Amino acid sequence: MVVTPADNKQAHELPKVMIKVRHLANRFGSHSVHENLDLDIYQGEIMGVVGGSGTGKSVLLRSIVGLLQPNEGQVEVFGQDFLTLSDREREPLQARMGVLFQKGALYSSLTLTENVALALIEQAGLARGQAQYLAKLKLALVGLPSSAANKYPSELSGGMIKRAALARALALDPDILFLDEPTAGLDPISAAAFDRLLLTLRDALNLTVFLVTHDLDTLYACCDRVAVLSQKRVLVVDKLPQVADFDDAWIQDYFHGPRGRAAQQTASLAAQAHTS
Ligand SMILES: Nc1ncnc2c1ncn2[C@@H]1O[C@H](COP(=O)(O)OP(=O)(O)OP(=O)(O)O)[C@@H](O)[C@H]1O
Numbered sequence: 001m002v003v004t005p006a007d008n009k010q011a012h013e014l015p016k017v018m019i020k021v022r023h024l025a026n027r028f029g030s031h032s033v034h035e036n037l038d039l040d041i042y043q044g045e046i047m048g049v050v051g052g053s054g055t056g057k058s059v060l061l062r063s064i065v066g067l068l069q070p071n072e073g074q075v076e077v078f079g080q081d082f083l084t085l086s087d088r089e090r091e092p093l094q095a096r097m098g099v100l101f102q103k104g105a106l107y108s109s110l111t112l113t114e115n116v117a118l119a120l121i122e123q124a125g126l127a128r129g130q131a132q133y134l135a136k137l138k139l140a141l142v143g144l145p146s147s148a149a150n151k152y153p154s155e156l157s158g159g160m161i162k163r164a165a166l167a168r169a170l171a172l173d174p175d176i177l178f179l180d181e182p183t184a185g186l187d188p189i190s191a192a193a194f195d196r197l198l199l200t201l202r203d204a205l206n207l208t209v210f211l212v213t214h215d216l217d218t219l220y221a222c223c224d225r226v227a228v229l230s231q232k233r234v235l236v237v238d239k240l241p242q243v244a245d246f247d248d249a250w251i252q253d254y255f256h257g258p259r260g261r262a263a264q265q266t267a268s269l270a271a272q273a274h275t276s
Helices: 005-010 057-065 087-094 112-124 128-141 158-169 188-205 216-222 240-244 249-256 258-275
Strands: 017-028 031-042 046-051 072-077 097-100 176-180 208-212 225-230 233-238
Touching: 017 057, 017 208, 031 057, 031 208, 031 233, 046 057, 046 188, 046 216, 057 072, 057 097, 057 176, 057 208, 097 158, 112 128, 112 158, 128 158, 158 176, 158 188, 188 208, 188 216, 208 216, 216 258, 225 240, 225 249, 233 240, 240 249, 249 258
Parallel strands: 046 208, 046 225, 097 176, 176 208
Antiparallel strands: 017 031, 017 072, 225 233
16 A cells, blocks of 8 residues: 555654755756755655756756766755765665656667666666566556567657656666656657556555656646746645645646646546546
């Protein structure tokens, strides 16, 4: 059973913090992207990270997973001060984090099985045969038919490629999954199917999910809480209705513009259908 922050509160227990970011600053030359950014992510939650283009959502993701050294601040993951660890100390923790990058980036010259197996060979040191066997299980886990396993990315639809990239992110059985725009470029039906898959996997695998998205339907369908990046920091982090009520021009446009209203209506209809 997944223990959500809400369940934990009911049990009068504090939720376990999986990612703790404090006073983070990221600057590129004279361009300051983050200053004094704080964020906590709890075990088992899906945290949606939104914000205008260029507000630093991907930079935040890269700072947390250790691909970018911030200029200032602390990043604790699994209770460990990530930025002060040596590469050797950090590697086993990084193996517990799966990442699906914005551009999906599967190797075009490898089949789906080979793409997923590569992570198991390179990062877990598995023999090729074992890695390919496990890779096929991961592809099945994300709902790909066995006939897709030996295909190349160019032979597949966008939705199938996203699923394969997700299988690769899950290759090492991570505790935290980072997704950068996983539904970008998908048609609405494939995007909704991806959202359902994410919820199922979160529950089945007890994942904590850091989800960068512009997709309002995904926010309504999947996220336990939402963090809005603006003004170089997390302007607000809360459950979606509270965030949508926050007094800020970008937030009001985003959540209460035509697309925001449509996403909210879809979510209410889905909730009604679920309860009737
Ligand atoms: N390696 C880098 N060198 C210089 N500038 C960078 C680098 N990486 C990111 N930036 C800049 O940091 C800012 C934030 O980039 P980031 O990709 O995190 O934005 P984002 O919020 O994810 O945007 P989008 O929603 O458009 O994907 C941008 O202005 C970008 O140009």
